[in-house]
Amino acid sequence: MRTIAFVTCGAILLVGSLSRGIVRGQANPVQTHIGHVMESFQAAPNQQGLLPTALAEAKIAMTHAGLALKNPDNLDAIKTHAGHVLNALDPAVEATGPGQGFGVKKAAAGVAQHIQLAAKSPGASFVVMAYATHVAAAANNAAKRADEAIALAQKARAATTAAEAAAAMQQINTALAAMTNGVDINKNGEITWDAPEGGLQQAQEQVQELRKAAT
Numbered sequence: 424m425r426t427i428a429f430v431t432c433g434a435i436l437l438v439g440s441l442s443r444g445i446v447r448g449q450a451n452p453v454q455t456h457i458g459h460v461m462e463s464f465q466a467a468p469n470q471q472g473l474l475p476t477a478l479a480e481a482k483i484a485m486t487h488a489g490l491a492l493k494n495p496d497n498l499d500a501i502k503t504h505a506g507h508v509l510n511a512l513d514p515a516v517e518a519t520g521p522g523q524g525f526g527v528k529k530a531a532a533g534v535a536q537h538i539q540l541a542a543k544s545p546g547a548s549f550v551v552m553a554y555a556t557h558v559a560a561a562a563n564n565a566a567k568r569a570d571e572a573i574a575l576a577q578k579a580r581a582a583t584t585a586a587e588a589a590a591a592m593q594q595i596n597t598a599l600a601a602m603t604n605g606v607d608i609n610k611n612g613e614i615t616w617d618a619p620e621g622g623l624q625q626a627q628e629q630v631q632e633l634r635k636a637a638t
Contacts, residue, residue, distance in 0.1 A: 453551055456541035460534050460558070461630055467530070468523040473537060474630065476523065477530035477565065477623050481603045483522050484511035484572070488595050491579075495589040502588060505579040508595060512569050512576070527602065527623075528569040534562035534626055554633035561605070561621030561629060568602030568622065 461472045468476060484507075491504035510520025513528045535558070541547060542555035575595045582588035600606070605614035605622035616625040 451546070452544035453541045453547050456537045456544065457551075457630070457633070459537040460541075464533065464537075466525075468525055473530050473533040474562075474623065474627055476525050477527050477534060477562075478603070478627070480511045480522055480525060480527040480530060481599065481623060484508045484527065485596070485599045485603065487511070487521065488592055488599055491592045492589065492596070495592075496585050498582065498585040498588055501585060501592055502580050502582070505576045505588070505592065505595075508599075509573060509576045509580075512573050516573060516577075526569075528566050528573070531562045531566040531569060531623065531626075535559040535566070538562070538630070548637060550636045551633060554629055554636065557616040557621075557629040558626050558633070560618055561616040561626035562623070564618040564621045565602045565623045565626065567618075568598050572598040572602065 459472065460474050463470050464473045464476070467473060468479075471479075487504040487507035491501045491508075494500040506517050507520045507522075509517035511522035511527065513526040514520075514522060514524050515526070515529075538555045538558040542552045547555075572595050575591050575598060579588045579591035579595065582591060601622060603623050605616075605620050605625045607614050608620050614620050614622075614625060616629050
């Protein structure tokens with residue numbers, strides 16, 4: 424009986440060991456999708472993560488919105504920089520410009536999509552599911568702000584006076600700041616991840632918190 428028990432236990436241990444080896448050898452879909460958000464996404468510029476892409480494109484958009492307001496009386500200059508803002512936000516709207524060719528809108532939407540795919544993947548923990556909701560909310564809110572800025576940039580390019588274009592560019596600056604850094608809508612001293620406050624920064628903070636909690 425002892426011999427049989429020993430053989431049986433040995434077989435169970437062997438099967439368990441093989442199973443763990445197979446799991447380790449397979450790609451973890453949860454980590455794969457989180458990696459797409461933070462580290463590497465094949466279609467992104469230089470195959471960087473979707474969130475770093477969104478932040479980089481947002482920085483370009485904010486830079487050119489600021490440059491436009493340095494010449495508030497120059498209609499042509501404002502229109503040029505409005506086009507550069509559009510290019511960084513959505514190259515499908517404006518194909519040429521200083522952006523990376525991906526756009527904040529697409530990158531932010533990709534962040535929301537892939538973090539939700541991580542939460543829906545086999546083996547996703549309750550921690551991943553909870554924080555994925557936070558990240559997706561902030562990223563989707565950022566994409567919404569990008570749409571607002573796109574509409575305003577198109578308004579600036581259609582303006583017939585410098586004053587009209589500059590006023591639109593001021594609104595663009597506000598929308599871009601909210602898109603990137605979030606905004607304290609209820610004036611309670613903090614910016615939360617959920618709509619309408621969250622932005623790309625809050626999405627990044629929530630992914631970082633997810634990783635801390637999951638380790």
